[in-house]
Amino acid sequence: MFRFWKKRTRILPREKGNPAPSREDYAQWERSYEADELKKMPLGPRLKDNLALIKRILGNSSDLVIREFRLGVDGGVPGAVVFIDGLTDKGTVNDTLLKGLTLESRMAGLGGRDAGNIFALVRNFMVNTSSVREAATVFELLDGILYGDAAVLVEGETRALLATAPGWPVRSIEEPTSENLVRGPREGFTELLRTNTSLIRRRLRTPNLVLERITLGERTRTYVEVVYIRGLADPRLVQEVKSRLSRIRVDGILESGNIEELIEDNPYSPFPQVFRTERPDRVVSMLLDGRVAIVTDGTPFVLVVPAEFIVFLQSSEDYYERFFLAIAVRWLRYIAFVASLILPSLYISLTTFHQEMIPTRLLISIAASREGVPFPAFVEAFLMEFTFEALREAGIRLPRNVGQAVSIVGALVIGQAAVSAGIVSSLMVIIVALTGISSFVAPVFSMAITMRLLRFPMMVLAATLGIFGVMMGLLVILVHMASLRSFGIPYLAPLAPLHTGDLKDLLMRVPLWAMDKRPSELAKGDPLRQEEGLKPAPPDKKGGQG
Amino acid sequence: MQQDGRGNLIEEGRISSRQMAMLLFTLIISTVDVYLPAVVAGVAGRDAWIAVFLAVVYALVIWAVAVTLASRFPRQTIIHYSKEILGPFLGGLIGMLLLVYFFFVGASIVRILVEIMKSSFMPRTPLVIFAASVVLVACYALFGGLEVIARVNGILLPLGIAALLFVGLGSLPQVDFGQYLPVLEKGLGPVNWGGVILASTIAEIIIILMLYPYLQDRNRVGLNGLWALLGLGAAMLIGVLAIGLFTAEVTAAMNFPALEMVRVIRLGPQRTYLDIVIAAIWVGGIFVKVALVYYAVALGLAQWLGLRNYRPLVVPVGILMVALSVMAYHGLSDLLYTELKIFPGYSLSHALLIPLLLLVVAWLRGWRAKG
Numbered sequence: 080m081f082r083f084w085k086k087r088t089r090i091l092p093r094e095k096g097n098p099a100p101s102r103e104d105y106a107q108w109e110r111s112y113e114a115d116e117l118k119k120m121p122l123g124p125r126l127k128d129n130l131a132l133i134k135r136i137l138g139n140s141s142d143l144v145i146r147e148f149r150l151g152v153d154g155g156v157p158g159a160v161v162f163i164d165g166l167t168d169k170g171t172v173n174d175t176l177l178k179g180l181t182l183e184s185r186m187a188g189l190g191g192r193d194a195g196n197i198f199a200l201v202r203n204f205m206v207n208t209s210s211v212r213e214a215a216t217v218f219e220l221l222d223g224i225l226y227g228d229a230a231v232l233v234e235g236e237t238r239a240l241l242a243t244a245p246g247w248p249v250r251s252i253e254e255p256t257s258e259n260l261v262r263g264p265r266e267g268f269t270e271l272l273r274t275n276t277s278l279i280r281r282r283l284r285t286p287n288l289v290l291e292r293i294t295l296g297e298r299t300r301t302y303v304e305v306v307y308i309r310g311l312a313d314p315r316l317v318q319e320v321k322s323r324l325s326r327i328r329v330d331g332i333l334e335s336g337n338i339e340e341l342i343e344d345n346p347y348s349p350f351p352q353v354f355r356t357e358r359p360d361r362v363v364s365m366l367l368d369g370r371v372a373i374v375t376d377g378t379p380f381v382l383v384v385p386a387e388f389i390v391f392l393q394s395s396e397d398y399y400e401r402f403f404l405a406i407a408v409r410w411l412r413y414i415a416f417v418a419s420l421i422l423p424s425l426y427i428s429l430t431t432f433h434q435e436m437i438p439t440r441l442l443i444s445i446a447a448s449r450e451g452v453p454f455p456a457f458v459e460a461f462l463m464e465f466t467f468e469a470l471r472e473a474g475i476r477l478p479r480n481v482g483q484a485v486s487i488v489g490a491l492v493i494g495q496a497a498v499s500a501g502i503v504s505s506l507m508v509i510i511v512a513l514t515g516i517s518s519f520v521a522p523v524f525s526m527a528i529t530m531r532l533l534r535f536p537m538m539v540l541a542a543t544l545g546i547f548g549v550m551m552g553l554l555v556i557l558v559h560m561a562s563l564r565s566f567g568i569p570y571l572a573p574l575a576p577l578h579t580g581d582l583k584d585l586l587m588r589v590p591l592w593a594m595d596k597r598p599s600e601l602a603k604g605d606p607l608r609q610e611e612g613l614k615p616a617p618p619d620k621k622g623g624q625g
Numbered sequence: 626m627q628q629d630g631r632g633n634l635i636e637e638g639r640i641s642s643r644q645m646a647m648l649l650f651t652l653i654i655s656t657v658d659v660y661l662p663a664v665v666a667g668v669a670g671r672d673a674w675i676a677v678f679l680a681v682v683y684a685l686v687i688w689a690v691a692v693t694l695a696s697r698f699p700r701q702t703i704i705h706y707s708k709e710i711l712g713p714f715l716g717g718l719i720g721m722l723l724l725v726y727f728f729f730v731g732a733s734i735v736r737i738l739v740e741i742m743k744s745s746f747m748p749r750t751p752l753v754i755f756a757a758s759v760v761l762v763a764c765y766a767l768f769g770g771l772e773v774i775a776r777v778n779g780i781l782l783p784l785g786i787a788a789l790l791f792v793g794l795g796s797l798p799q800v801d802f803g804q805y806l807p808v809l810e811k812g813l814g815p816v817n818w819g820g821v822i823l824a825s826t827i828a829e830i831i832i833i834l835m836l837y838p839y840l841q842d843r844n845r846v847g848l849n850g851l852w853a854l855l856g857l858g859a860a861m862l863i864g865v866l867a868i869g870l871f872t873a874e875v876t877a878a879m880n881f882p883a884l885e886m887v888r889v890i891r892l893g894p895q896r897t898y899l900d901i902v903i904a905a906i907w908v909g910g911i912f913v914k915v916a917l918v919y920y921a922v923a924l925g926l927a928q929w930l931g932l933r934n935y936r937p938l939v940v941p942v943g944i945l946m947v948a949l950s951v952m953a954y955h956g957l958s959d960l961l962y963t964e965l966k967i968f969p970g971y972s973l974s975h976a977l978l979i980p981l982l983l984l985v986v987a988w989l990r991g992w993r994a995k996g
């Protein structure tokens with residue numbers, strides 16, 4: 080798609096005396112090859128021409144490897160193995176391709192008499208890798224070798240053989256860093272698509288688990304898999320996901336966040352409408368709800384849709400721990416979540432407008448600690464929140480060993496020094512600390528960011544209209560959330576519209592043996608999750624061993 | 626517009642009759658427990674609790690008339706079928722009268738909110754700030770449509786009921802039930818009048834005449850509304866606890882007995898002054914009420930004018946509502962006088978007489994446009 084270039088070159092600022100290259104210049108120096116053009120370009124019968132074409136198209140790149148050889152006896156038939164150094168495993172190429180093609184073809188006595196069906200012979204007897212495809216156009220050939228396949232070309236053939244032999248550097252499976260659990264599987268997704276899908280399939284052995292591949296990005300040509308369970312996921316939902324994905328026409332997909340931003344229902348909302356996780360077990364549990372996962376090559380973050388508000392406040396550990404604890408933790412999380420949004424604004428409105436609500440003794444001590452502070456509560460709160468957010472951001476970006484120092488300095492600045500310097504009151508420090516801790520309680524980072532963001536307008540409202548202002552702000556947020564949808568599912572489901580049956584996984588976390596139905600907005604095909612009467616009970620006393 | 630007997634419905638969202646009942650509950654409870662106990666205590670004295678029972682009975686009559694009428698024309702709002710029943714001129718007039726009624730109810734409730742915030746919490750803030758901010762948020766909700774209002778209510782109502790129970794249970798230890806004796810000291814007359822005043826506020830449930838076509842399960846709305854009314858009765862009984870707390874005379878002299886009830890609650894050794902927290906939750910209820918009547922006005926006006934969309938009318942109607950709420954009353958006493966002397970007749974004539982008239986004429990003309 081050339082129009083991307085057109086736009087870019089026009090916006091580029093031009094320096095005087097050094098004019099930007101024009102389109103003609105690009106055309107003269109180096110030609111770019113578009114997918115549509117390559118798709119129409121067939122392979123020729125002459126090996127030399129084909130190799131020259133590949134070289135020219137790839138700009139004679141240094142990592143392109145072309146190993147020419149001769150096939151069979153009597154001087155043999157010219158052939159070549161083409162692959163990209165670093166993407167393809169050289170050992171596999173040596174052992175399974177070249178060995179067969181050079182040595183064994185001689186031993187088999189392949190020669191001039193086999194001219195007509197030499198390609199079939201190579202395919203069936205010489206190349207012994209598990210996955211082999213044929214390419215008829217230059218496009219297919221390049222698409223293959225640029226993904227890591229090795230191509231075998233033979234003189235006189237207008238087809239090429241693509242053998243899968245990936246050998247790119249891979250990060251091993253590690254514990255996910257953004258979602259930590261005490262109890263639960265330690266595996267996390269990696270950057271490799273195949274590893275990720277295998278992690279999902281290993282947990283879901285049903286033949287109804289379907290993976291559908293879509294290629295996104297005109298230039299990055301990133302593989303994306305749409306994963307769902309047939310019979311659970313609503314077919315219309317799957318269709319909607321695929322149609323939204325196929326709408327995407329961009330230069331590159333570097334992370335699943337790029338996709339997320341292009342398939343959201345409401346792009347102007349501060350709330351995340353697509354769930355993302357690094358945990359295969361979470362993806363599987365959501366697939367079992369009837370949701371659809373989108374696995375992107377090159378990132379450990381898998382997207383899941385639809386994602387209503389409440390899934391961002393649930394952790395997979397809720398279902399691994401005993402349910403009493405899970406309920407308590409869940410409510411702790413809800414309260415912390417609300418606190419991370421409104422705690423600073425409550426402080427501001429109470430100290431500015433509604434002092435009568437504060438118990439007298441506490442009021443006196445607040446007044447005493449604020450005595451030396453020259454700023455109104457809002458400025459005080461804003462300063463501290465700003466400092467805290469800056470420290471947090473710095474802590475993430477800085478090199479790890481420097482980060483330590485920053486957090487120590489930050490603790491000193493936020494804590495003792497700011498109070499003794501009379502910039503903020505000591506209660507404010509407590510409020511900021513509580514808010515900070517609360518915002519880390521949200522199990523999914525994207526929702527915590529939203530709360531961080533919304534906290535500041537809430538503080539402004541609290542400073543101008545007191546609790547009335549806070550309530551107005553909350554109402555705006557509530558109205559906004561009530562009007563949001565994620566892939567057709569109301570964002571506040573199952574609270575509003577109310578599905579009383581689903582509240583057992585929201586207000587509580589009922590024991591697994593009572594969790595017999597899937598969320599009612601999803602999985603309409605098979606609403607029942609399990610058999611009834613799973614409640615464990617000790618064996619009958621009469622029949623027991625005593 | 627009227628050819629297929631349907632009219633233009635404009636709104637595409639549909640709500641369940643349970644959501645409708647919850648909306649009706651919020652619509653009434655957000656006004657009825659705040660200042661009405663004072664009004665009723667002034668009229669019915671210590672027998673206000675009997676007035677509550679009478680009010681529920683009267684309200685059931687209004688509800689029955691409204692639902693019967695609405696169920697005869699299930700695919701239309703009253704703006705359309707009043708024209709069908711009484712002809713385009715008279716019917717249009719009736720439709721306009723009802724729109725003005727809802728508009729007036731909206732403006733009054735905005736003013737009540739403003740008065741409470743102003744007199745109890747922030748006396749030096751200008752009126753229009755509160756009025757404009759609540760209408761602005763309602764405006765945002767209106768662009769989302771009926772479903773959004775119903776969903777917001779679905780979240781807020783449980784909070785509101787929790788707050789109500791908290792107030793009721795929290796002040797219960799200090800209620801002196803001797804205050805309710807003797808019963809019916811002055812006969813049934815004042816009690817009945819108290820019931821009528823309460824019923825005239827509950828009469829706002831005729832908003833169902835505007836919202837009936839947007840229900841998913843229309844046949845259950847009558848029953849669900851009945852439950853909402855019974856729940857309202859219980860909630861109003863919590864409101865009349867004020868008489869047991871403060872005596873009838875003192876309650877009648879109060880502006881907002883509900884806030885005073887909150888102020889007597891003790892969680893520890895001292896009074897805890899949670900009134901602003903309860904008021905904040907109540908602001909949520911008021912917001913739903915404002916949004917709902919505001920919605921009815923904007924939607925009804927669009928239908929009255931034959932527009933395809935009500936959204937262009939949202940902002941103008943909102944500005945007018947803020948303006949009316951600021952200009953209609955001189956102050957709190959003016960507002961309470963209106964509620965006591967003018968609103969009962971005004972409300973009941975619109976909520977009971979108009980639907981009854983339409984019902985009778987429709988019956989005489991042989992019930993058209995069913996289904």
